[in-house]
Amino acid sequence: MNPEMRHRVEWYAGASVFVAFIAAHFMFGAKAAVKVLGVACVATGLLWIFRRSVPVGVEGQAPSFYLRGWGAIFAGLAMLAVGVLLLSYSAVAVCLLDWGSAGECP
DSSP states (O other): HHHHHHHHHHHHHHHHHHHHHHHHHHHOHHHHHHHHHHHHHHHHHHHHHHHHHEEOOOOOOOEEEEEEHHHHHHHHHHHHHHHHHHHTHHHHHHHHOSOOTTTTTT
């Protein structure tokens, strides 16, 4: 995939996750929004693992370098673990991120 097309696909994917996050938060609450973030993290982790390449750099600029091989697999597994934790413990994540109301968090 050429760089321009890749940038466009990544932009639309990010915008879609953002819209889904906002919609879930307004329609179903903060726990549902955290679950959307968990799904996005799982998808990103799987993508990094299968691609075996993770771009690293400043947003809006070309990547400074790429993690490849075992580094990319480790980063993908870490992102996958974060996603699974967000999906499994969304209520705890809402409290830790201070997104819940006083009644939701102990």
